[in-house]
Amino acid sequence: MMVLVVYDIADNGLRTRIAEVLKDHGLTRIQKSAFIGDLTPQERETLAEKLSRLQLDETDRIDIFPICERDLKMHILVRRGLVERKLATR
Numbered sequence: 001m002m003v004l005v006v007y008d009i010a011d012n013g014l015r016t017r018i019a020e021v022l023k024d025h026g027l028t029r030i031q032k033s034a035f036i037g038d039l040t041p042q043e044r045e046t047l048a049e050k051l052s053r054l055q056l057d058e059t060d061r062i063d064i065f066p067i068c069e070r071d072l073k074m075h076i077l078v079r080r081g082l083v084e085r086k087l088a089t090r
Contacts, residue, residue, distance in 0.1 A: 002072055003027075003044060005035045007062040014054060018062065021050055036067075 009015045025047050027037035051062050077084045
């Protein structure tokens with residue numbers, strides 16, 4: 001199942017480490033603090049455990065959202081002067 005991972009991390013070094021962990025798990029960056037990719041339920045749990053072992057501050061936050069295929073098909077990308085309906089690619 002596809003997952004969206006977004007995070008709000010204050011420390012630059014920690015943000016970089018988190019991004020590397022997400023890339024190592026095959027996720028693709030779609031914004032500075034947002035990644036998307038296909039993970040099994042076990043891979044999601046493994047990723048969550050790995051991220052929880054990092055030195056997160058009390059105010060730091062990482063969210064992992066499973067996204068079903070139906071919801072991905074409703075994705076809308078908005079850019080300057082453009083509204084584009086995107087179909088998810090696997």
